[in-house]
Amino acid sequence: MFTRLFYFGLVAVSTLHAALANEPPGELPILSLPYGRWRAAKYDRAADVYTFRNIRYAVPPTGPLRWTKPVRPKIPEIDIQDGSYDPPCIPGPQPEGFEDPSYEKQRKSASEDCLFLDIYVPGKALRENGSDKLPVIAWIYGGGYTIGSKDQAIEQGIYDGTRLVQHAAGNAIVVTFNYRLSVFGWLAGTTMENEGLPNAGLHDQRAALEWIKDYIHLVGGDRRKVSAWGESAGGGSILSHLIMHEGKTDPLFRRAVALSPGLSFPVDRKGMVEDQFRDYLSKAGCTGKGVACLRAASISKLIQASHNGVGQVGPTPDGRLLKHVFSVEMARGKYWKHLDSLVVSHVFDEGGPFIRSNDTLTSLHSLVQSLFPAYAAEAVSTLADHYNLNKPSYESVKTIGSKLVRDAIFACNIRAIVQGYPQRSYLMQYSPRAATHGADVAAVWYSPALYNVTIPLFAGYQSYLLSHAITNDPNSLRDQALTPPTIAWPRVAGTDKEKLRNVLNVGDTGYQLIADEQVLKSSCDIWQQVLLDATRQGGYL
Template sequence: MLSLRALCLLSLFKLPGARAVDPLVNLGYSSYRGVAHATGVTEWLGIRYAAPPLGELRWRAPEAPLPSDSVIEADTHGPICLPTPGTNDTTASEDCLFLEIYAPSQASATSRLPVYLFIQGGGFNVLSSANYNGTSLIQASEMNIIVVNFNYRVGLYGFLASQEIVDNGNTNVGLLDQRMVLEWVQKYIYLFGGDPSHVVLGGDSAGSASILLHMMAYGGRDDGLFQAAAAESATFGNMLNISESQYQYNAVIERVGCGYDKVQDTLGCLRLLNASVLQANNWNIPYPSNGAGAGAPIYMYQPTIDGTFISDYTYRLLQQGSFVKVPILFGDDTNGGTIFTPQNTTTYAEMDQFMVDQWNALTPAQLQTINALYPPADIYPNSGPLWRTVSNAYGEMRIMCPSLAIGSAFSVYSTAGSWIYRYNVMDPEEMAEGYGVPHTVELAAIWGPENVVWRPYNVASGTAPASYFPGQVNAAIVPVIQGYWTSFIRSYNPNTYRVAGSPEWDQWTVYGKERIVIQTNATVMEVVDYGQQSRCAWLEANGILMQQ
């Protein structure tokens, strides 16, 4: 049943002169016909926001789509972008720059509803949260928001960097794709009932890291593209500069027959190749500095310090206050590292090798300190005795401590508001398997379990954890977290429209270090325990040296 607030809003839409948006929307360059559903939400799927990034447009900033006179039926998801390592996924394509819009069917061109613009994750090497349906979030907001999600180039196609690309192309084109969507929203979202002056960035994992990179882009320049950000499990990966990334380019051109000894224009040669050839030769390799016995990083292609879009390491820019000051909501999961780390880890030597495989600047002295900070932890069946130990180290270094550092930097340099969370909803199956409360599992609650494809460690299941669905043990957390998120999207504060009975979410301060712990029927504020505070303080102090 709709609330009184929603009924009042719907009645306003029916006043003379406030016509609902027609599913057929003319963007100037193309017209798209969306689909109005009985849920009260209209969907526009597969809207092209940029030209196909093929051939000469590989490793270049996105360009405007070519105009079309035909009406395009916006009822089918566009293909997602090609991943690294290369796969034979038939749902992926190099022609992948599409976005999707979900809006209340009764919204009008004058509604000016808040916009939630979501940047999906996947380690910058794959798109792991594509095609999430915004219906549940819109309903939770009492039909008061619009949801946008989209694809962007990843892996080899999005983040290959070299001097050749600097000379005849663009670096960080995956981030430039994202930037183009932000600009697209400014131009066109009013046609769907959205307010271009009220855009809240959302994102998970690499999508959350992307949010921070947009806040820091061009030295923290504010282009007015967003007014707040709600981010889940931001990751601080290994950041290289152009010269440090050159080995990746050199390896690719050799594999595909475009090496320096074969052609003069190696980049031109790469641009002539069919994508199937690139995908067949698209895999990760170890950092050259790591020597014999090293393994490849989980995510090799990462945003590159190029001196323009990205001017320095994330930690340094945070410490300098070089970012756009807007209200933020950041957080992570209690066991953020478990889905990434080798379950057969048995010795500290194996743990050290895994860590340096991910961050090649780690020194023996730093590894020794990390080993001391992370003693042996719980042991689970069918896993090595140090699996949870390496998971704790990786999870805090890459995901969990960055959230605390972000909260502290914003609380020092900004008065806009900073809210931090720890997600601690325990799914029985995940707990039994030893994953605990794993990376980005909160997406199942934020979007509604029926709207996500999750569980990256168990792709075959393709669904959210069973305990989140109606009638199950964690179903009650869905309205609570949706209340906080949609309140933040609508008012830049998670408390304004939170669900009745939900506790007040206090702001983070560098001195108090209080965050909310989101858990089924037991959500509560907590002070970060001293152990995590001290570990994170050391990791943050060494973050620049470790190339984060």
């Protein structure tokens, strides 16, 4: 088996470089894999970047393969693929308050056959056969684990890696990929544990990272220098990879950029999570029939059921891949210890967009109550007291609710991860125009050609991240010739204090180092303790 794969690798390299060396006008290089050949979809001459589009990394997860581990293709495709087949994964309902104009396009074109990846390769990586291999950036998109794709806003340059490769002076490769969403990627509970596969979306992400490990050398990439980047659900996914199998499994990346890492905390997989699964089973017309019925059901019925109040989805403890929720595993020290370094960030206002105009202290109290099993009433009481949900406060409901959501879903994940890697973490706050959740994505994927104007702040921001991916240090290659100028960014300090220090604030007027007023030890200690207590009370610890 190993000999066969090595043979195919040699064929792929020679084919690719031969195609480039003798490239006739209009001819694009071909990537040869053991299971097919993909011609580059385009070449950007100004950027000197080749784009390989929609390379299949797993067979369609349909029928009996629904809710199973992704399977690497084995039978070679006869024809050369041009990358034009590109359905996104099937989304769930659009999250309230986060209406995305690309959602309808995704919904209409989506398919279960969606496990594809794109590669953005600098021309020099293909021309310089045998030269040093390049660092790789693997992007995991956000969308609440229920919407999104590698192509969701590619026409606007979002998730198009061309500019990143160009800004890196051709010294990095970018890979983007799809993963299963909503009920197709994240159904969990004890029935799914016994009959299917919880966290299928996380397994898809792992399969894409395995593809990078096995094949990225064919386009000049170094599998030992992979950086995982992700925002929101993508950032939360990165944290989840670090606690796989209680931190014993190599996540297949050495560096990470986790922007607004979003994770919920389904501590009661045998109760609340299983109830959610059975509710979906009923809505899909499969009451009492289990996963086999779902696999046999029509796709239209499964989609309709997913839009009928399926509840929160995302990485969920299953007793195997993920033993406990993220905060609990970090408290137990059960995480991968061997990252080179990581960048973590939050925006100025993470929680505000999640609070409705008609929310009251009573509705916020009900929200907290809905997140915990009945046996964890003390957790609800502790949190209600901490956020003043039981009595009038000088703060507005909007302010209280924003803090509650910020801490629960984002800030305390950040606190836990930087405490886990205190000597290897860089922390950032993104705050131009009091930025709300998701605003930093535009800076990550910034391209002057798309904006028709140069935005130095975005260019500087991007240079920090690229420097980190290439050198393991956000400072060594940061762009220092900009106005406003970038500044030296030290590793985070004060991980045992109320406020984290050496935090890079990216604001309207430029960059400065601050003490973080949002990722607070007092609040995150409470969250970690109530989650530990609820996990113990449920008999999971």
